[in-house]
């Protein structure tokens with residue numbers, strides 16, 4: 002039963018905060034850090050202390066207030082940065098200095114203007130200095146995925162000898178491909194002396210939309226730390242998204258026999274808090290945390306969902322803290338979903354009445370994109386009023402398939418529709434089946 006633990010290193014407050022429009026003040030960072038603690042992340046990268054006084058203060062205050070997670074502070078590979086990071090971190094129960102230095106030729110030649118030999122020496126010295134202050138030291142060879150592989154191995158070996166405890170492999174520019182990244186991790190494990198003593202970490206950017214795939218490929222080759230952010234925020238196209246990593250590992254336990262410390266029911270609240278603080282909304286179709294991630298509009302999907310959520314849902318909204326699975330009522334919605342929503346609004350309908358509601362609903366949905374509950378209530382009122390003018394004998398077959406849908410709705414499943422949706426024998430007439438198939442036409 003013992004599954005290897007993958008350390009979740011959250012850098013929402015550092016890499017994430019660097020993304021345009023996502024800056025946060027100290028108070029906001031502290032609030033989010035507390036939420037990350039509830040979420041169960043193992044490491045919180047709280048900031049880059051040399052970058053600004055605000056960053057310094059945030060790292061210091063987070064270090065002082067959270068005792069469970071490791072608190073990391075970022076530093077370039079130079080004494081001033083490392084000392085400043087340590088100054089901010091030293092009050093932490095579990096501090097970590099995270100040192101980085103670019104290793105690719107393009108960065109060495111054009112950004113740092115140093116030779117490979119100078120790079121190697123600087124990394125070694127920086128590590129020794131950081132290690133003299135803090136037991137837990139992480140090293141990142143920036144732009145690792147575009148670094149000459151033998152040179153990368155040389156640098157990694159040197160920093161391990163100098164005391165690094167975690168070696169991160171950043172795909173800084175979001176350039177790598179899953180199999181290529183996997184190969185890189187494999188090579189490091191095969192070629193670098195002492196690699197078995199350190200934790201290998203992934204840090205992938207999403208420029209080609211592969212950050213999560215690359216991170217998971219790294220994990221499969223032995224990386225045991227993943228650096229990621231809530232909602233995948235970060236430089237340019239962002240970082241690997243924490244919620245996607247955590248849920249991929251959980252939902253596909255068969256393929257990824259690992260565990261994380263993430264309390265998944267805190268995922269959605271964390272995502273919402275970040276969006277609220279930064280005022281950067283989550284894209285609607287964002288996996289796991291987007292507002293449409295658990296919404297089903299197409300008739301065939303809605304019908305299946307109501308019969309058994311497993312038809313279209315690989316995880317429950319509740320498992321990631323989403324309050325309810327929302328069936329969006331639009332013009333592609335079927336009768337079945339409409340009936341349930343009416344019932345949830347306190348208006349169970351019998352068959353013929355429902356037909357009338359449905360007819361009006363389709364006309365309305367054609368005009369407006371989404372039919373809100375308020376619209377529906379108005380429409381129900383209209384139908385009820387019109388109904389009073391018709392003799393009672395006209396009302397006949399009850400719509401048994403949805404009759405008891407609303408009760409028992411507080412179980413683990415989003416919309417726990419009775420298993421015996423087909424009801425008692427004979428309760429669905431040929432006409433029912435026919436209208437059900439009409440629903441399907443909307444959703445194909």
Ligand SMILES: [Zn+2]
Nearest residue numbers: 016173204236
């Ligand atoms: Zn980054």
